[in-house]
Amino acid sequence: xxxxxxxxxxxxxxxxxxTFILVIVAFVFGYGAYRVAIGDNAIRIALLLAIFSLxxxxxxxxxxxxxxxxxxxxxxxxxxxxxxxxxxxxGYSVDExxxxxxLSKKGLFGVKTLYFDRLEDLREAxxxxxxxxxx
Numbered sequence: 001x002x003x004x005x006x007x008x009x010x011x012x013x014x015x016x017x018x019t020f021i022l023v024i025v026a027f028v029f030g031y032g033a034y035r036v037a038i039g040d041n042a043i044r045i046a047l048l049l050a051i052f053s054l055x056x057x058x059x060x061x062x063x064x065x066x067x068x069x070x071x072x073x074x075x076x077x078x079x080x081x082x083x084x085x086x087x088x089x090x091g092y093s094v095d096e097x098x099x100x101x102x103l104s105k106k107g108l109f110g111v112k113t114l115y116f117d118r119l120e121d122l123r124e125a126x127x128x129x130x131x132x133x134x135x
Contacts, residue, residue, distance in 0.1 A: 001071070001072045001124065001125065001128050002069065002070065002071050002072075003069070003070055003116065003121045003124075003125065004067045004068060004069045004070070004117070005067070005068055005070075005115045005116055005117045005121075006064070006065060006066065006067050006068070006117060007063065007064045007065075007066070007068070007115075008064040008065055009117045010098075010099050010100070010115045010116065010117060011098055011099070012095075012098040012099065012100045012113075012115065013115045014064065017060075017063055017064055018060075018064075021056060021059070021060050021063070024056065025053075025056055028049070028052055028056075029049060032045050032046075032048070032049045068115075070111075070114060072125070072128060074086075074132070075087065077089075077103075077111050077114075078111075079111045082109060082110050082111050083110065083111075084103070084105060084110035084111040084112075086132050086133060088105045088106045088107060088110070089103050089104070089105045089133050090104050090105060090106070091103075091104045091133070092104065092129055092133060094122070094126050096119065096122065099115065099116040099117070099118075099119065099122055100113055100114060100115055100116070100122075101113070101114040101116075101122065101125060101126065101129070102114075
């Protein structure tokens with residue numbers, strides 16, 4: 001089974017990526033304010049922050065609009081760069097309002113959350129997981 005999603009269409013993924021981007025922006029603008037407070041050239045810092053803002057804005061547009069793909073076969077769940085063995089998954093929970101499936105699994109790395117654009121894809125993946133994962 002293969003499906004894709006875009007972060008801009010999924011409320012949970014959109015919130016995750018926007019929070020990540022806002023943390024980066026807050027950190028950089030905080031550092032810029034610190035540099036101005038210790039006496040650096042304010043015009044130079046403002047110019048650097050304006051250029052940074054342009055790049056982070058473009059990064060946000062690309063990140064939110066980029067399609068991401070999941071692939072499920074008989075024993076693996078693949079979302080580049082992560083792979084998860086279905087034998088490691090102990091259970092899952094479905095949130096139809098946020099269009100996600102959270103996997104509870106052993107280990108630190110791997111796919112832990114499945115995001116969807118459409119409710120039909122979510123239901124199909126849930127049926128597929130019911131057959132292969134023992135809760």
